Amino acid sequence: xxxxxxxxxxxxxxxxxxxxxxxxxxxxxxxxxxxxxxxxxxxxxxxxxxxxxxxxxxxxxxxxxxxxxxxxxxxxxxxxxxxxxxxxxxxxxxxxxxxxxxxxxxxxxxxxxxxxxxxxxxxxxxxxxxxxxxxxxxxxxxxxxxxxxxxxxxxxxxxxxxxxxxxxxxxxxxxxxxxxxxxxxxxxxxxxxxxxxxxxxxxxxxxxxxxxxxxxxxxxxxxxxxxxxxxxxxxxxxxxxxxxxxxxxxxxxxxxxxxxxxxxxxxxxxxxxxxxxxxxxxxxxxxxxxxxxxxxxxxxxxxxxxxxxxxxxxxxxxxxxxxxxxxxxxxxxxxxxxxxxxxxxxxxxxxxxxxx
Numbered sequence: 001x002x003x004x005x006x007x008x009x010x011x012x013x014x015x016x017x018x019x020x021x022x023x024x025x026x027x028x029x030x031x032x033x034x035x036x037x038x039x040x041x042x043x044x045x046x047x048x049x050x051x052x053x054x055x056x057x058x059x060x061x062x063x064x065x066x067x068x069x070x071x072x073x074x075x076x077x078x079x080x081x082x083x084x085x086x087x088x089x090x091x092x093x094x095x096x097x098x099x100x101x102x103x104x105x106x107x108x109x110x111x112x113x114x115x116x117x118x119x120x121x122x123x124x125x126x127x128x129x130x131x132x133x134x135x136x137x138x139x140x141x142x143x144x145x146x147x148x149x150x151x152x153x154x155x156x157x158x159x160x161x162x163x164x165x166x167x168x169x170x171x172x173x174x175x176x177x178x179x180x181x182x183x184x185x186x187x188x189x190x191x192x193x194x195x196x197x198x199x200x201x202x203x204x205x206x207x208x209x210x211x212x213x214x215x216x217x218x219x220x221x222x223x224x225x226x227x228x229x230x231x232x233x234x235x236x237x238x239x240x241x242x243x244x245x246x247x248x249x250x251x252x253x254x255x256x257x258x259x260x261x262x263x264x265x266x267x268x269x270x271x272x273x274x275x276x277x278x279x280x281x282x283x284x285x286x287x288x289x290x291x292x293x294x295x296x297x298x299x300x301x302x303x304x305x306x307x308x309x310x311x312x313x314x315x316x317x318x319x320x321x322x323x324x325x326x327x328x329x330x331x332x333x334x335x336x337x338x339x340x341x342x343x344x345x346x347x348x349x350x351x352x353x354x355x356x
Contacts, residue, residue: 221286314329
């Protein structure tokens with residue numbers, strides 16, 4: 001009887017193995033070089049946002065390096081003014097943080113005890129033996145939520161170094177834009193350079209509109225959140241309000257995440273139900289307005305991703321880079337889709353990620 005088995009060609013097997021190894025190396029690079037990549041991506045997004053103003057100054061006969069320097073200094077000045085406005089309250093918040101954490105830990109411990117007692121009463125397991133009743137000492141790490149949020153920023157040193165490097169990276173990207181643009185186009189064949197240039201220009205326009213639109217949405221949300229928080233006398237409202245506004249921008253999880261900081265403060269501050277209802281109603285209304293009115297007007301359809309793609313992207317980048325991965329998941333995935341839409345061999349993937 002003849003042998004009908006189909007053997008895989010060695011060349012095809014070697015190609016598949018190389019692809020698997022290359023994919024594993026890419027994932028390892030994304031994971032272990034997260035602080036460097038996050039710094040570069042943030043600097044690139046900021047450069048996209050500031051570039052139109054630099055181009056305008058260049059048309060006004062101002063040297064490009066001077067326009068780039070002025071825009072970077074202006075951005076730092078705005079950041080300094082924001083820090084200056086909340087500096088006193090931030091110091092008070094940091095000083096009072098231990099007094100806030102201890103009551104929250106006691107409440108969490110009480111809830112854990114209640115759940116454990118409930119589980120023991122409802123379980124059908126036989127009563128514990130005297131040996132099992134001996135108390136054990138367990139070393140507890142930080143909460144999984146804090147570990148998740150801190151993971152994307154990496155160690156404090158790496159995060160600090162990244163923040164210090166961002167202004168310099170933005171300045172060099174803006175100053176050397178033409179040279180970097182020409183060098184990038186030279187990587188492609190001559191007949192494809194115009195197509196590549198169109199892709200990059202569309203990509204920069206999408207990122208610019210997405211970043212600026214979401215910043216405006218967060219600012220308007222902050223203005224709507226602060227008056228109710230101040231009316232109920234919520235402590236650190238000037239800090240907790242903007243944090244809640246920016247957290248609400250995260251797709252799907254935004255409302256739940258935005259509720260955590262103010263409700264934790266209220267849990268320590270109040271012993272009645274009214275402030276909790278006011279905080280929840282305020283954030284639900286503001287989130288509804290932001291999602292259904294502000295975002296479509298200010299951000300538009302610059303990000304054309306379907307719900308499944310956004311969910312998978314948030315799961316992947318959240319697992320890869322932690323808390324900041326959730327913030328960068330949508331613009332990174334939208335950038336990948338923009339590239340796929342303009343590359344013939346990847347158009348099927350771009351269509352799969354799209355919303356229509």
